[in-house]
Amino acid sequence: MKPFVVSYNLEDMNINFQGNKVVRRYRDIKNIFLNKDEELEKENPVIYEVFEAPVPENEGDLMFLITILYPGKVKGEFFMTKGHYHTVENTGEVYMGLRGKGLILCQTKEGDFEAVPIEPNKVVYIPPFWAHRSVNISDEPLVFFAVYPAHAGHDYGTIEKTGFLKRVFSKDGEVSFVENK
């Protein structure tokens, strides 16, 4: 494999990362939200898109991607990603904010929880063993760049069973954390 370069442009949201593209619509992920929304069920909008680079999933390689998480709420709960642990748990991840404003919810299987801000000019480090989910708390698309070991894999199942310890709602125009029961 040779070195290569890919490009992106946030002004026209043209992201040429040349790899796999993942699109998650409301109906694909509606179960991650506390409540159901009939309007969103009908419209089935895109909640987020992931543009991956064409890196093989080999140990030693690094995958990188750009995520666009659109603004919106499901009965007051901010749009968010599914969130996951890495299958190979001893693997970290680096996020760089490119546009919009959000939170990265992080937690461990031991019950630690952190919410870390992400926005332009900020870089977030998610150490090995921490699950991570992105939440868009702004009125514009939240766009961020991420890098992780290409062999890390995605364990979505654990989060599907337990959820994250807290949910993030808009309440009277403020960001409000709600314990997940």
Next chain:
Amino acid sequence: MKPFVVSYNLEDMNINFQGNKVVRRYRDIKNIFLNKDEELEKENPVIYEVFEAPVPENEGDLMFLITILYPGKVKGEFFMTKGHYHTVENTGEVYMGLRGKGLILCQTKEGDFEAVPIEPNKVVYIPPFWAHRSVNISDEPLVFFAVYPAHAGHDYGTIEKTGFLKRVFSKDGEVSFVENK
């Protein structure tokens, strides 16, 4: 270790990455250039600075940093970094251009060579086993963000002995590659 966030601002070049900082001045690295420059020897300017995040050098972690490579030439040869292989050779690296314009020179021990452009809105992938050196071919600081496995290590010695296969000069206002003999 908990998740954390660091910040940077390119308008005032304020980079709060909270980790180790490396400064390379002309006299520290003059041997990497083909010719000597008496003016630079006297002034001993900073050629580049590296701002690292406070990530431990453990397998599974990812180091990230911002490099500022200043504009300038040594008898026509563009300012550049020392360049290195990773000590743990099966480790890739991701570069994102933030400001300025440059080239990433990449080569393998088998004699492959590539020069890949780096600038804002571009992301460069350097696969495992490829040495890499940055060259500033613009008139402003070249600033880029880099991520690599934290246990990778730096093998500068191999490049000190062999150099890169090509050098990059300014010739009649154009970028010119010269075989390294």
